[in-house]
Amino acid sequence: MTSTPFDADVLIVGAGPVGLTIANTLGLYGVRVLVIEKLDSIIDYPRAIGIDDESLRTLQAIGLAEQVQAHITPDHAMRFVTAGGRCFADIDPRTDEFGWSRRNAFIQPQIDHLLYRGLARFPHVQVLFSHEVASLAQDEAGVTLQLQGAQGKMRRVRGRWLVACDGGNSFIRRSLDVAFEGRTKPNQWIVIDVRNDPLGTPHIYMHCDPERPYVSAALPHGIRRFEFMVMPGETEEELSKPENMARLMRKVVAEPDKLDYIRKRVYTHNARLAVTFRVQRVLLAGDAAHIMPVWQGQGYNSGLRDASNLAWKLAHVAKGLAGEALLDSYGQERRSHARSMIHLSEVAGDIFSPATRLGSTLRDGLTRILGGFPSVKRYFVEMRFKPMPRYRQGAVLAAAPVPAQGLLARLLERSGGSALGRLLGLMAEKEGSMLHRLVHGRQIDEGTPVGRMFIQPRVLCEDGQTRLLDDLVGLNFAILAWGTDPTHGMSPEARAFWERLGARFITVKPTVQMTHRDDERPGVIAIGDLGNRLKAWFAQQPNSVVFMRPDRFVAATCTPQQVDDTTRALAAVMAMPLVSLTAQPGKAQHPELAEAAA
Structure with missing residues (x-):
């Protein structure tokens, strides 16, 4: 065992929202932390735009809820609209069982900067910008990183534990040879953020236009986001030309030349999940552990769920209050729910932009029929389709689930890669549903609150x-x-x-x-x-x-x-x-x- 002194109890690679949230939480526990970020400052361009009640509760726990409220729009609905202008799904939950509005709009850099400034409360938490991880090694006592600074100067740091929050292309995950399973959607999208909102209408509108699906989202402080599907043969360079940009924006505004652009960026939807969230003394969190399409705004929120789940466990282990085995419960609890959220996001994307015109026609017809049933409307409005975290193993006293069985279980297995398989899988994960019982059998612990989040009145x-x-x-x-x-x-x-x-x-x-x-x-x-x-x-x-x-x-x-x-x-x-x-x-x-x- 090496006797080399430790620079921190916990090293965190990546100063994004997940890494900063973990650092703030560990700071409150009195744990020594070193955050390592390859950029020279916190990212200042808009990314995620939706934050849910669970994430706001996490920010409340680290004492930043009051500051955050100035930068959110509560009760932010999401409305799916056909090409003819009919709203066929209105997601507008108004429950507050966890103390906060279920759906909220926000601008990510503003919250990230609040998280960063929150670290100033803790002299035992430091942030090292402009340093990139060149290599890592771990032994039975800790983790050693070789860092390369902005001028090429090398530096060695050592911690008892390492949390990798370094994004979907995580160097740490790749260095550990952890498989990142899933798929990449073939189509791309261009994101356009503008100041001085040219529409001014509230909420998010998902326009299911078969010619070119697009999104219009109102954000706090007069900012609006537009997203347009990139069609085959188009490139970011071509779409960014003034005449092509004007052609795109003319679908939503009368005078595109008068828009005050913040940024334009093309991105691809990925759906991937790490096969494990822990390798000895290294733990993966956020996009390093899972990435998902944006259609339900769950990438950011899933990362904060990771942070909330992992940070208290890591603090208790680092302070000697718990054994290392507690950290195994992190992956046991979080990985299955991350998979569920990936499925939810994929299903929402398939509904928003079906692969064929026939799919769009079938969707429009089916939703028109189902819209006549009040119970179906409530299902969407109240977000009952959203799989809530439920831990049956890990740091809980809960009964084991009944294994999957029967015809529908086999159907799910055979069609898991199709849109039907994802939709069936998502519905089957919803406890209490008829499909859930047919697939999994009746759960002996369905009614217990163990493994679920407690309310906050x-x-x-x-x-x-x-x-x-x-x-x-x-x-x-x-x-x-x-x-x-x-x-x-x-x-x-x-x-x-x-x-x-x-x-x-x-x-x-x-x-x-x-x-x-x-x-x-x-x-x-x-x-x-x-x-x-x-x-x-x-x-x-x-x-x-x-x-x-x-x-x-x-x-x-x-x-x-x-x-x-x-x-x-x-x-x-x-x-x-x-x-x-x-x-x-x-x-x-x-x-x-x-x-x-x-």
Whole structure:
């Protein structure tokens, strides 16, 4: 084992949104971080334009939500329109179960700069611009990088762990020989961003014009994005000529010569997924791990899901609070959901721009028929088609899924590369659907909240103020109980375990009971349930105690008398030592928890 000193606990290659979010999170945990970026500054041109409620919750967790709100447009609908002007799909969800609007428009460089400036809070987090990774090597103790500076000068840095956030063409992933499986769409698109919005209408419009599909998207601060399909034989150079650009823009504006252009850029849609997200001490995140078409705006958001999932685990391992095995749960949890989001994006692209005119005609006819069914409209409007993260293995206590079986399972396997196969696969992933049951069988754990994100309502605090729930929890575990003290049946050993991790103990009660203080216990936070949203959530569950992870996912639920057993089982799956918490003589063991602990 080498004794070479470490420059940081964690090295992060890539100062994009994923790398910067991980760096901010690790900074809050007190972990030493070095971010390495080959460019000389943060990218300042527009890229992603959609940020969802999960990502805003992640930014809230690192203390940047207030600044971010100045640069988003909440409740941003996406409307699919036929060539004749008929809106056949209106995606406009208005739910806020995670504390934020489901769909929001934003301009990525503005948020990226807020993330970068957020690092100034942490003297133990440094950013090294204008340095490109030339080589990497890892051993049982850490990772060593050889960096090449702007003037060709070489520099060596070493960290205990490395997170590769260096994009779809990741040098780190290629150096590790990690396969990047998937496909590249044959057609390209040209993106045109303009200032002083020439249309001014809100929302995003997906114009399904068989002659040339195009997109018109309103963005914050008077910016609008247009995207046009590049037709066979066309090139970026040709399309960028003034006369050709005017021809394109005349489809959407009357006077294209008066537009204030920001940039024009051609890009290709890719759908690819790394076969593994971890190679020893190197972890892949964001585009280095997966890339997907833009049609549902999930590339950026999937990257921030990676950051939220990985950062707390990496922090606990780096600080010696958990064993390295906890990091295996990152790929177990994130890879399958990234695949689902890739499928969703591909299906949306196939609906938007079918490969043939016949496909467009069939789509228009079918959507006209389905539009007469209110339940179908709600399915799209409320984004019920979006596969939400659901972890059945990893750092959770959840039952294993039933293996795929039957005729539809074989159909999915045979048609997985076709549009039909992707559509069937996407529908089958939606739990509770008839197709899901036919393919996978009835899941024995369908109703459990374990492995899902916990809700975030506004709550009444002990000081009389109202706050979002996460603001009381911080980047910590939380043990919440409805109507009772979650520590009442907790042994001293279990409580010491959770206190060592900085966990918050929370009692949820009706707001009218907040003036009653006789039931207060030291170290337990009481919150009032504004609007009865937490009561409604607990009413749907068989258990009244919830163990919430720092990334806001439910790790386990139990009854008040199962708190010690659940703590023991969670400590096992999270590779966190709990030597002193052993079964008490004569105490009943809960078989499902004992099995998970084993």
